[in-house]
Amino acid sequence: MDPLRQDLLNQLAAIGVVLPKGTKMPNDALEKRLNQALDASQTFTEIITSVPFNPTGLNTWSSSTHSESLIQAVQRGNLIEAMRNAASQQMASGQSLVKHPKAEDTFMEVRQCMLQFAKHWEDGISIFVLQDEAQESGIIIRIIETYVVKDECPVFVVIYKKIKKSSDSTLRKVVGSIFTAQIAAGNMSTTPLERDMLAKLLLLNSKRLSSDHNPERRKNEDSFRLSFLLPLGPISMQDLGKLTNTSGCAVCGDTHKALRRCADCQSISYCSQECQRGDWKQHKASCRSLKGGHWRSFPFRLTSMPGMYQFIMNRFDSPERMDAKTITGSPDDADPPPNIHGDKVFIVKLQVAVNTGSGIPQNVFIYDRQKSFQVYLMADDDANAFRDAASAIQTTGWKGLKMYRWAKRTGDFELSVCFDRAPEKDPQW
Ligand SMILES: [Zn+2]
Numbered sequence: 228m229d230p231l232r233q234d235l236l237n238q239l240a241a242i243g244v245v246l247p248k249g250t251k252m253p254n255d256a257l258e259k260r261l262n263q264a265l266d267a268s269q270t271f272t273e274i275i276t277s278v279p280f281n282p283t284g285l286n287t288w289s290s291s292t293h294s295e296s297l298i299q300a301v302q303r304g305n306l307i308e309a310m311r312n313a314a315s316q317q318m319a320s321g322q323s324l325v326k327h328p329k330a331e332d333t334f335m336e337v338r339q340c341m342l343q344f345a346k347h348w349e350d351g352i353s354i355f356v357l358q359d360e361a362q363e364s365g366i367i368i369r370i371i372e373t374y375v376v377k378d379e380c381p382v383f384v385v386i387y388k389k390i391k392k393s394s395d396s397t398l399r400k401v402v403g404s405i406f407t408a409q410i411a412a413g414n415m416s417t418t419p420l421e422r423d424m425l426a427k428l429l430l431l432n433s434k435r436l437s438s439d440h441n442p443e444r445r446k447n448e449d450s451f452r453l454s455f456l457l458p459l460g461p462i463s464m465q466d467l468g469k470l471t472n473t474s475g476c477a478v479c480g481d482t483h484k485a486l487r488r489c490a491d492c493q494s495i496s497y498c499s500q501e502c503q504r505g506d507w508k509q510h511k512a513s514c515r516s517l518k519g520g521h522w523r524s525f526p527f528r529l530t531s532m533p534g535m536y537q538f539i540m541n542r543f544d545s546p547e548r549m550d551a552k553t554i555t556g557s558p559d560d561a562d563p564p565p566n567i568h569g570d571k572v573f574i575v576k577l578q579v580a581v582n583t584g585s586g587i588p589q590n591v592f593i594y595d596r597q598k599s600f601q602v603y604l605m606a607d608d609d610a611n612a613f614r615d616a617a618s619a620i621q622t623t624g625w626k627g628l629k630m631y632r633w634a635k636r637t638g639d640f641e642l643s644v645c646f647d648r649a650p651e652k653d654p655q656w
């Protein structure tokens with residue numbers, strides 16, 4: 228695969244947007260999606276309400292007027308947990324904690340860079356050199372000013388320049404020639420993929436900066452580009468749903484040609500024999516385990532208790548996203564859960580409520596691995612579907628309490644599950 232394409236797919240995956248293996252989506256569409264993912268991460272449209280953005284006249288960030296530190300303000304979502312999680316995965320896979328840069332950590336590392344900017348800016352350091360391990364190439368960033376935008380959100384206005392590896396000079400010399408005075412600079416070791424993601428973000432934002440905003444440049448900074456950076460957080464399940472959705476052919480995403488479902492399992496659609504053949508290695512396992520199975524559609528609810536509303540917080544979600552409507556909304560006018568699976572099949576875990584003496588109506592609790600939704604099949608809503616689900620759990624499930632099954636989303640509040648076919652192997656979650 229061409230390296231540019233692999234980089235785009237890796238960067239998307241690092242943010243959580245995992246596209247089908249072998250996707251034929253063209254590079255420019257992948258690039259567009261990456262920009263959308265970066266915007267979702269910086270919640271751009273929520274924070275910058277009008278474009279072009281002109282920071283002139285905004286208040287500057289001052290630690291004396293804010294109850295939280297700049298680092299706290301920049302840290303969105305649960306970065307510490309995300310990092311611990313990555314560290315424990317490394318431990319589990321037998322790797323040492325010595326830093327081995329991995330593509331899937333790219334987004335986390337870029338968010339980490341933002342925390343470093345915040346920390347050092349408060350210590351009086353404004354120049355940062357994001358370099359490779361050999362210190363040959365990198366990005367130089369100077370924070371010009373930190374302003375406050377909507378809802379006490381900090382924004383760094385920066386100028387930056389990409390430095391390519393050159394045979395007749397070192398990165399240190401280039402940096403030295405730009406900043407002639409003795410200036411403290413923060414050096415950060417980064418991977419090419421991390422710098423590329425940051426450069427994409429800087430370029431994306433630079434195009435939205437008002438040309439009326441012209442902060443003073445220092446000597447030798449003429450070739451630098453002006454941009455700004457906002458705090459980055461994990462992207463919400465709602466955004467993930469939009470960004471992973473590839474309606475149309477399961478392989479290439481084509482929506483123009485007529486689609487044909489796999490005749491054996493009815494669970495997946497392709498535009499052509501070519502796409503179907505190319506996907507067979509991927510699809511084989513689920514196809515065989517689903518062949519001849521019976522799909523049953525049923526309505527689901529977001530809560531098992533009438534009048535009680537539950538909201539789901541994924542451990543990657545930011546608490547800042549929980550607005551008043553989410554928490555106080557009644558179950559009747561609640562928004563449907565996001566659909567991150569499109570029309571693809573996916574595995575759900577089903578658990579039957581055993582305690583019926585507590586007044587909790589009979590139900591089956593259902594969720595997916597990402598916990599993008601957690602819903603209930605109520606006996607009162609669909610007695611037949613409930614009976615089939617409960618009896619499959621009791622006869623084939625783990626201790627008669629839970630089981631995994633293939634599912635597909637068939638409506639806002641409707642799911643279809645193949646109760647009589649189990650996945651080849653139970654997943655571990
Ligand atoms: Zn196709």
Ligand SMILES: [Zn+2]
Pocket residue numbers: 489490491492493494495510513514515
């Ligand atoms: Zn099939």
